[in-house]
Amino acid sequence: MNFDRTWYLDEITVDTREMQEELNISAITARLLINRGMTDINKARKFLYGTGENLSDPLLLPGIKQAADRIRAAIAGQEKMVIYGDYDVDGICSIVILKECLEMLGGKVDYYVPDRFEEGYGINMPAVENLVKQKYELLISVDCGITSVEEVGFAVAAGMDIIITDHHTPGAMLPPAAAIVNPKLGGNEDNQHLCGAGVAYYLARALQQGPDAAVTGIPWLELAALATIADIVPLQGDNHILVREGLKHLSATRRIGLKALLKICALEGKDITPGQVGFVIAPRLNAAGRLDSAQKSIEMLLTSDGNIAENLAVHLNTINNDRRQVEENIYEQALAQIMANDRQEDQVIIAAGENWHEGVIGIVASRLVEKFYRPVIIINWDGDMGKGSGRSIKGFDLHRALEHCQEHLCRFGGHQMAAGITIERRQLDLFAAAVKAYGQKYMSREVLYRVCRTDGEIDMAEITFDLLQELKRLAPYGEGNPQPQFIMRNIPVRSLRLVGGQKEHISFDFSPLALQGIAFRKPEYINLPFQECWHDVVGTLGENEYRGKVSRQINVKEMKMSFIPDDIKRFRGLEHMPYRRINLILTEIKAGRPVIMLFPAARSLLKYKPGLENCFKSDWLHVLHGLMPVNEQTATAGLLSRGRGGIYLITRAYFENRVLKGQLPANLRYILPEWNSEPITGLKDPASIAESIKWGCPAESVLKSVRPISDFDFRKKNLIYSNRQSTITDIIAGIPTAISEAGMTDFRQRRALRREFTRLSEGAYITDGNYYIGEGFVDIDNVVLADFPFSICETAYILEQSDGDRVPGLIIAAGKKQREQNWSYLNLRHPEGEEVIQVLDHLQRAGHRQQKLEELTRSIQEEQGEVISRMKMLAILQILADTGLCQISKQGSIMEIHYHSNITPVFNINDSIAYQEGMREKQTWQEFLAILELS
Numbered sequence: 001m002n003f004d005r006t007w008y009l010d011e012i013t014v015d016t017r018e019m020q021e022e023l024n025i026s027a028i029t030a031r032l033l034i035n036r037g038m039t040d041i042n043k044a045r046k047f048l049y050g051t052g053e054n055l056s057d058p059l060l061l062p063g064i065k066q067a068a069d070r071i072r073a074a075i076a077g078q079e080k081m082v083i084y085g086d087y088d089v090d091g092i093c094s095i096v097i098l099k100e101c102l103e104m105l106g107g108k109v110d111y112y113v114p115d116r117f118e119e120g121y122g123i124n125m126p127a128v129e130n131l132v133k134q135k136y137e138l139l140i141s142v143d144c145g146i147t148s149v150e151e152v153g154f155a156v157a158a159g160m161d162i163i164i165t166d167h168h169t170p171g172a173m174l175p176p177a178a179a180i181v182n183p184k185l186g187g188n189e190d191n192q193h194l195c196g197a198g199v200a201y202y203l204a205r206a207l208q209q210g211p212d213a214a215v216t217g218i219p220w221l222e223l224a225a226l227a228t229i230a231d232i233v234p235l236q237g238d239n240h241i242l243v244r245e246g247l248k249h250l251s252a253t254r255r256i257g258l259k260a261l262l263k264i265c266a267l268e269g270k271d272i273t274p275g276q277v278g279f280v281i282a283p284r285l286n287a288a289g290r291l292d293s294a295q296k297s298i299e300m301l302l303t304s305d306g307n308i309a310e311n312l313a314v315h316l317n318t319i320n321n322d323r324r325q326v327e328e329n330i331y332e333q334a335l336a337q338i339m340a341n342d343r344q345e346d347q348v349i350i351a352a353g354e355n356w357h358e359g360v361i362g363i364v365a366s367r368l369v370e371k372f373y374r375p376v377i378i379i380n381w382d383g384d385m386g387k388g389s390g391r392s393i394k395g396f397d398l399h400r401a402l403e404h405c406q407e408h409l410c411r412f413g414g415h416q417m418a419a420g421i422t423i424e425r426r427q428l429d430l431f432a433a434a435v436k437a438y439g440q441k442y443m444s445r446e447v448l449y450r451v452c453r454t455d456g457e458i459d460m461a462e463i464t465f466d467l468l469q470e471l472k473r474l475a476p477y478g479e480g481n482p483q484p485q486f487i488m489r490n491i492p493v494r495s496l497r498l499v500g501g502q503k504e505h506i507s508f509d510f511s512p513l514a515l516q517g518i519a520f521r522k523p524e525y526i527n528l529p530f531q532e533c534w535h536d537v538v539g540t541l542g543e544n545e546y547r548g549k550v551s552r553q554i555n556v557k558e559m560k561m562s563f564i565p566d567d568i569k570r571f572r573g574l575e576h577m578p579y580r581r582i583n584l585i586l587t588e589i590k591a592g593r594p595v596i597m598l599f600p601a602a603r604s605l606l607k608y609k610p611g612l613e614n615c616f617k618s619d620w621l622h623v624l625h626g627l628m629p630v631n632e633q634t635a636t637a638g639l640l641s642r643g644r645g646g647i648y649l650i651t652r653a654y655f656e657n658r659v660l661k662g663q664l665p666a667n668l669r670y671i672l673p674e675w676n677s678e679p680i681t682g683l684k685d686p687a688s689i690a691e692s693i694k695w696g697c698p699a700e701s702v703l704k705s706v707r708p709i710s711d712f713d714f715r716k717k718n719l720i721y722s723n724r725q726s727t728i729t730d731i732i733a734g735i736p737t738a739i740s741e742a743g744m745t746d747f748r749q750r751r752a753l754r755r756e757f758t759r760l761s762e763g764a765y766i767t768d769g770n771y772y773i774g775e776g777f778v779d780i781d782n783v784v785l786a787d788f789p790f791s792i793c794e795t796a797y798i799l800e801q802s803d804g805d806r807v808p809g810l811i812i813a814a815g816k817k818q819r820e821q822n823w824s825y826l827n828l829r830h831p832e833g834e835e836v837i838q839v840l841d842h843l844q845r846a847g848h849r850q851q852k853l854e855e856l857t858r859s860i861q862e863e864q865g866e867v868i869s870r871m872k873m874l875a876i877l878q879i880l881a882d883t884g885l886c887q888i889s890k891q892g893s894i895m896e897i898h899y900h901s902n903i904t905p906v907f908n909i910n911d912s913i914a915y916q917e918g919m920r921e922k923q924t925w926q927e928f929l930a931i932l933e934l935s
Contacts, residue, residue: 003560003564003568003571004373004449004450004568005449005450005451005452005558005568006449006450006451006452006566006567006568006569007452007454007487007536007538007558007566007567007568008451008452008453008454008566009454009455009456009457009487009566009755010035010453010454010455010456011456011752011755011756012031012034012035012456014034014039016030016031016034018041019033019034019041019044022041022045023041023044023045023048025048025470026466026467026470028458028462028467028470029467029470029471029473029474031455031456032455032471032474032484033047033048033474035455036236036474036480036481037236046241047236047240047474048473048474049473050240050241050244051241051245052221052241052245054241055190055238055241055242056188056190056191056237056238058202058203058205058206058209059206059209060187060188060190060191061181061183061187061191061194061199061202061206062180062181062182062183062185062186062187063179063180063181063182063185064179064181064202064203064206065206066178066179067140067163067165067178067179067180067181067203067206068203068206068207068209070138070161070163070178070179071102071107071138071140071163071203071207072105072207074107074137074138075102075105075106075107078107078108079108079137079138080108080134080135080136080137080138081102081107081108081109081110081136081137081138081139081140082109082110082111082112082131082134082136082138082139082140083095083098083099083109083110083111083112083139083140083141083142084111084112084113084123084127084131084139084140084141084142084144084145085111085112085113085141085142085143085144085196086113086114086121086122086142086143086144086196087113087114087116087121087289087294088143088230088231088286088289088294089226089227089230089231089282089285089286089297090143090195090196090197090227090230090231091113091142091143091144091196091294092113092227092285092289092294092297092298092301093196093197093200093223093224093226093227093301094142094143094165094196094197094199094200094227095111095113095142095298096220096223096298096301096302097197097200097201097204097220097223097224098140098142098165098200098203098204099111099302100219100220100302101203101204101207101208101220102207105207110136111298112127112131113289113293113294113295113298114127115293116289116290116294116358116359121144122144122145122147122148123141123144123145123148123151123152124151125150125151125154128151128154128155128160129154131155131160132154132155132158132159132160136160137159137160137161138160138161138162138163139155139160139161139162139163140162140163140165141162141163141164141165141166142165142166142196142197142199142200143165143166143167143195143196143197143199143200144166144168144196145162145164145165145166145175145177146164146166146168146169146170146171146174146175146180146182146184147168147170147171147175148164148175149171149173149174149175149176151175152164152175152176152177153175153176156176156177161177161178162175162176162177162178163177163178163179163180163181164177164179164180164181164182165181165182165196165199165200165203166180166181166182166196166199167182167183167184167194167195167196167198167199167233168182168184169184170182170184170185181199181202181203182199183199189237190237190238191237191238192237193233193234193236193237193238193239193480194228194233194238194239195224195227195228195231195233195239196227196231197223197224197226197227197228197231198224198227198228198233198238198239198242200220200224201220201221201223201224201242204220219255221242221245221246221249222246222247222249222250222253222255222258223246223301224242224246225242225243225245225246225247225249225250225277226246226250226277226281226282226285228242228243228246229243229274229277229278229282229476229478230277230278230282230285230286232278232478232479233479233480234479234480234481235274235476235477235478235479235480235481236480236481239480240476240481243274243476243478244475244476247271247272247273247274247277247476250272250277251270251271251272255301256303256304256305256306256309257300257301257302257303257309257312257313258301259309260300260306260309260310260312260313261281261284261285261300261313261316262281263310263313264313264314264317265280265281265284265317267280267281273476274476274477274478278478283320283323284313284316284317284319284320285297285316287316287319287320287322287323288316288319289359290319290323290357290359290360291319291322291323291326291357291359291360292319296312296315296316296319297312297316299312300312300313300316323359323360326357326360327360327363327364330353330356330357330360330361330364330378331364331367331368333351333353333356334351334353334356334364334368334378335368335371337351337352337353338351338368338372344372344374345374346374346436346439347374347375347435347436347438347439347440347443348374348375348376348377348401348435348436348438348439349368349372349374349375349376349377350376350377350378350379350428350431350432350435351368351376351377351378351379352378352379352380352381352386352388352428353379353380353381354380354381355380355381356378356379356380356381357380358380358387358389361378361379361380361388361389362378362389362391362418364378365377365378365389365390365391366391369391369392369393373393373448373449373450374393374448375390375391375392375393375396375398375401375439376390376391377389377390377421377435378390379421379423379428381425383425384424384425384426385410385422385423385424385425386422386423386424386425386428387420387421387422387423388420388421388422388423389418389419389420389421390402390414390418390419390420390421391417391418392416392417392418392419393447393448394417394447394451395443395444395446395447396416396439396442396443396447397416398414398415398416398417398418398419399412399413399414399415399416399419400416401435401438401439401442402414402419402421402435404434404435404438405431405434405435405438407434408423408427408430408431408434409421409422409423409427409431410422410423410424445569446569449568449569450568452485452538452557452558453482453485454485454486454487454538455484455485455486456486456487457486457487457488457489457748457752458486458487458488459488459748460488460491460510460513460515461513463513463515463541463552463554464552465543465552467541468541468542468543468552471484471541483540484540484541485538485539485540485557486538486539486540486541487536487537487538487566488536488537488538488539488554489534489536489562489747489748489751490534490535490536490562490614491510491534491535491536491537492510492511492512492513493508493509493510493530493535494509494510494511494512495508495509495511496508496509496525496526496530498523498526499518503523504520504521504523505518505519505520505521505522505523506518506519506522506523506525506526506556508554508556510554514551514552515551515552515553515554516544516551516552516553516554517537517539517553517554517555517556518544518553518554518555518556519555519556519557519559520555522556522559525556525559528559528561529561529586529590531590531617532586532589532590532616532617532620533561533562533563533586533615533616533617534561534562534563534614534615534616534617535559535560535561535562536559536560536561536562536564537554537556537558537559538556538557538558538559539554539555539556539557539558540554540555540557541553541554541555542555561615562614562615562774563579563582563611563614563615563773563774564774565774565775565776566755566775567778570776570778570803577677578611578773578800579773580677581672581677581679582615582773584670584672584679585616585647585672588645588669588670589616589620589645589646589647591645592645592667593643593645593667593668593669594640594643594644594645594646594647594648594665594667594668595646595647595648595668595669595670595671595672596640596648596650596655596659596668596670596671596672597647597648597649597650597671597672597673597674598650598651598652598655598671598672598673598674598693599649599650599651599652599674599793600651600652600675600695600697600791600793600920600924601651601652601653601790601791601793601917601920601921601923601924602625602626602627602651602917602920602921603790603791603794603921603924604674604790604791604793604794604797604924605623605625605649605650605651607769607770607771607794607797608649608674608771608797609621609623609649609771610747610770610771610772611770611771611772611773612647612649612773613747614747614772614773614774615773615774616647619646620645620646620647621646621647621649622636622639622640622646622647622648622649623636623648623649623650624636624637624640624648624649624650624651624654624658624659625650625651625653625654625917626651626653626654626657626882626912626913626914626915626916626917627878627914627917627918630881630882633654633658633913636648637658637659637662640659640665641662641663641665642665643665643666643667643668651917651920652695652920653913653916653917653919653920654913654917656690657913657916658913660686660689660690661686664683664686664689668683669681669683671683671689671693673693673694673695674793675697675698675793675796676694680692680693697791697792697793697795697796699792699931702792702795702796702799703795703810703931703932705807705808705809705810706809706810706811706812707782707809707810707811708811709811709812709813711782711809711811712782712784712811712813713781713782714735714762714764715762716762716781716782717760717761717762717763717779717780717781717782718763718764718765718780718781718782718783718784719765719767719777719780719782719783719784719798719801719802719808720738720764720765720766720767720783720784720786721766721767721768721769721783721784721785721786721787721789721798722742722766722767722768722786722787723742723768723769723787723789723790724787724821725743727786727787727818728740728742728766731764731766731786732766735764737763737764738763738764738765738766739753739756739757739763739764739765739766740753740765740766741753741754741765741766741767741768742766742767742768743768747772750772750775751775753765754775754776754777755775757777758777758778765777766786767798767801769789769794769797769798771797771800771801772801776800776801776802776803777801777802777803778803779803779805779806780802780806780808781806781808781809782808782809782810782811783798783799783802783808783809783810783811784811784813785810785811785812785813785814786813786814786818787814787818787821787822788814788818788819788822788928789928790822790826790921790924790925790928791924791925791927791928792924792927792928792931793924795810795928812932819929822925823925826918826921826922826925827872828869828871828872828875829871829872829875829918829921830875830917830918830919830921830922831872831875831876831879831918833909833915835872835876836876836879836880836909836915837907837909838860838864839860839873839876839877839880840880840885840907842856842859842860842863843856843880843885843886843897843899844899846859846899847899850896850897850898851896851897851899852895852896852897853870853873853874853877853895853896853897856873856897857870857873860873875914875918877897878914879909879912879914879915879918880912882911882912882913882914882915883907883909883911883912884900885899885900885907886898886899886900887900
C-alpha cells in the first residue's frame with residue numbers, strides 16, 4: 001500500500017451550544033457550519049433553510065442598475081444588440097439566460113462565441129472589429145471582458161456601447177464600458193461568489209423588477225445552477241440557494257433541450273445531484289466547445305423543437321465520447337513518455353507530442369497531476385510552435401514559475417493553479433531546465449504531500465439516521481461546501497468483498513454497529529490487514545437502500561492502519577523503526593505464528609502495551625507476567641506453548657523462570673527485545689536464547705542530551721512527564737495553560753490533545769509516559785522529568801515519542817522527594833521476603849479457615865503493632881497464592897482468603913513468579929538511579 005496523504009482535521013474549539021439550541025441541530029452539524037464560515041446564527045439559518053425568496057436583491061450588485069437602464073433604453077429604441085460569451089458551460093448558460101430574457105422583453109439580440117483555437121478566451125480585437133462593422137450598437141459581455149481594456153476602448157471609440165458582466169478578478173485598469181457588473185468590484189458576502197451565469201441571472205432579475213415586469217427569473221434558475229456547479233465557484237451565500245433550488249427545477253425541467261440531454265444521460269425523471277451535473281451533464285455541454293463549436297450547445301438549450309433538441313443532444317453525446325477517447329489516447333501517450341524518460345519525480349513534469357488536441361490537454365494535465373501530485377505542463381506541437389496547458393498543486397505558483405522562465409516562452413498567462421503557454425520547439429529543453437531549476441529552488445518537500453481535509457473525528461456510534469437527515473440540510477455540496485468528511489478511528493471490519501463489474505470496488509460490513517461501507521475504485525484496500533490491525537477511515541456519510549431496506553453507509557475515501565500517523569510527512573515507511581518491528585510482527589501473525597516481545601519488568605510492559613493496542617486488535621495481544629492472576633497466566637502460557645499466532649508481551653522474570661524452562665513452540669521464529677531494533681532469530685535451545693539476549697536499554701543513547709534544570713524555559717515547547725496527581729496539580733498551578741493527557745484511557749482524546757499541542761509554538765504538555773505509535777510530539781525543545789520514571793526503558797519511551805527535526809533536551813527536574821516517592825510505591829507494591837514470611841507465619845498460626853481481607857489485615861496489624869496497607873497485603877497474598885499456599889476469592893467488594901493449612905510447605909519465596917516480578921521492578925529502578933548517579 002502507498003500511504004501518501006496527510007489527513008488534516010478542521011477542529012473547532014468555539015462553543016456551539018447557542019447555535020445548537022437556536023437551530024435545533026446536533027453539535028456535529030454546528031461544527032460543520034462553523035467550518036464553512038457560518039459563525040453567525042442568521043447566516044447559518046439561511047444556509048440550512050434558505051429558499052429563492054432569500055436570494056439577495058440583484059440591485060446590490062455593483063453596476064447592475066446602470067446596466068439594466070442601458071439595456072432598457074436599447075430595447076425601447078430597438079437597438080441592435082449582441083451578447084459576447086465564453087465557450088464553456090458558464091458562458092453558454094449566460095448567453096442563453098440573457099438572450100431569452102432580452103427577447104422576452106422585446107429586444108433584438110444576437111450572440112457571439114469566439115473560436116477556442118483561433119481566437120482563444122475573452123474579447124479579442126478581430127472579433128470586436130467585425131462586430132463594429134456589422135453595426136451592433138450595444139455589446140453585452142458575459143463571463144468575460146473585465147480585463148479587455150484595449151478592446152473595449154476600441155469599440156467605444158467606434159461608437160459601440162459596451163456592458164461588461166463578468167465574475168473574474170479585475171485588473172489594475174477597468175475597461176471604459178457604459179456599465180460593469182462584477183461582484184468582485186464591491187459585492188456583498190451573499191453575491192460575491194456568483195459565476196458568470198449567476199451574474200447574468202441577477203441582471204435578468206433586475207430587468208424584470210417593477211410593476212410592468214412580464215417574466216420571472218424561474219425559467220433560468222436551472223441554468224444558473226448548472227453553470228454554478230460546472231464553473232466550480234464556492235457554494236456559499238446565494239450560490240448555495242441557487243444550486244439547491246435550481247437542481248429542483250433541473251430535475252423537472254420544461255426546457256426541451258435539457259430534457260433531451262437528460263434523457264440521453266439516463267437522468268430523465270431523476271433527482272439531479274451536483275455530481276451528476278459536474279461529471280455527466282456539464283462535460284457534454286463543454287465537449288462542443290472543446291472539439292467543435294459551442295454554438296451546438298447554445299442552440300440545443302435555446303430550441304423549442306423536440307427533434308432538433310434530440311439531434312443536438314445525440315451530437316453532443318457523440319462529441320463527448322470522442323473527447324473522452326481523444327483524451328484517453330493523449331493521456332496514455334503522455335504517461336508513457338513520462339515513465340520512459342523517468343520524469344515522474346521531476347519538480348514540474350513536462351510532456352509534449354504531435355497532434356495532441358488543444359481542447360483536452362488541460363484535462364490530461366489535471367489527470368497527471370492527480371496521478372503524480374506534481375505540477376504538469378502538456379504541450380501540443382504544430383510545426384515549430386507549441387501550445388501548452390499546465391496545472392499545479394497547492395503551494396506551488398505555476399504562473400510565477402512561468403514568469404521566471406518567460407525568456408524561453410512566446411506567451412504565457414493564467415494564475416497559480418492553471419496556466420497556458422506558447423513556445424517554440426527549439427526552446428523546449430531550455431524551458432524544461434529552467435522550470436526544473438525554479439522548482440528545485442522554490443518547491444518545498446512539504447508541498448509534494450497530498451492533503452485530505454476532514455471535518456474532524458466522529459465516533460461510529462454517533463452515525464445515526466437523525467444525523468444523516470441533518471447532514472442533508474447542508475446539501476448541495478461542492479466547491480466551498482464540500483460534503484462532510486469525517487475520520488473514524490479503530491474501525492471494526494466484520495467482512496469485506498470486491499464488488500462491481502470489474503471487481504473495482506470494495507463493500508464493507510462494519511460490525512457490530514450495523515453500518516455498511518463502500519470504497520469506489522479502491523480495490524487495493526482488499527490487501528489491508530483487517531483481521532489483525534485496527535484501521536482508520538476517512539469517509540462521507542449517507543444511506544443505502546437495497547431491496548427495500550435502508551442502511552447507514554460510509555463512503556470510504558481513504559483508509560490506513562491506525563498506527564500510520566495522520567501527518568504522512570512523519571511516516572518514513574514500514575522499513576523504519578518502529579514501523580519495521582510492527583511490519584515484522586504483522587507478517588508473523590498473518591501466517592499464524594507467535595512472536596515474543598520482551599520487557600525488563602511488568603511496569604515497562606504495561607507502559608508500552610497501549611501503543612500496540614492502537615495497532616493490533618485485542619485478540620492478537622497476549623500478556624504474560626507474574627503479577628497476573630494465576631489462571632490467566634496458565635491460559636496464556638498454554639496458547640504460547642501450542643504455537644497459537646499472536647503477540648506475546650512477556651517480562652524478563654516470566655521469560656527466564658517460566659518460558660525458557662518449558663518447550664518453545666516450533667513455529668516461533670522471532671523474539672523481540674523491546675529495547676533492540678533487531679530481533680533474535682535462530683531459536684534453537686533455551687540456553688543459547690538466554691545467552692543471546694542482552695537485557696537493558698542502552699543508557700548512553702537515552703541520556704545523550706541531558707541538560708541542566710536552568711535550561712528550562714516557559715517560552716519553549718516542553719513535554720513534561722509526571723506519574724503523580726499531586727505533581728500534575730503543582731505543574732498546572734505554575735503553568736495554567738499546560739495541557740495534560742495523564743490518566744486518559746481514551747486514545748482518541750489523547751490524539752486530539754496532541755494535535756492541539758502540535759499547533760502551538762510554545763507551551764507545556766503533561767504525559768504519564770504511556771507509549772503510542774503513530775501520534776508523537778512534534779518539535780519538542782525539552783523533555784522534563786517532573787517525576788522519575790521507574791526505569792531507563794520508561795524514559796526511552798518518553799523520548800522516542802518526540803518527533804520532528806529537533807533533538808529535545810532531557811531536563812531532570814525531579815529530586816529527592818520524587819525519588820523517595822518512587823521507593824515508597826515500590827515497597828508497597830512489591831514486598832520484601834521478610835514481610836511475606838511474617839504474614840505466612842500468621843496464617844499458619846490461624847489454621848485452616850477463611851478470613852475476610854479486612855479481618856486478616858487488622859489482626860496482623862494488631863500482632864505486629866504497625867499499619868500494613870491494603871496494597872501491600874494484596875501483593876503478599878498474591879505471592880502466597882502464586883505458590884499454592886492460599887486462595888483468594890472475591891464476591892462484589894468482599895474479598896476472602898482461604899489458607900491451605902493441609903499443605904506443609906517447604907517455602908521458597910523465589911518459587912513465586914509474582915515475587916520475582918517485584919524484585920525485578922526494584923532492580924530496574926535501582927539500575928536507573930545508578931545510571932543517573934543519584935543512588
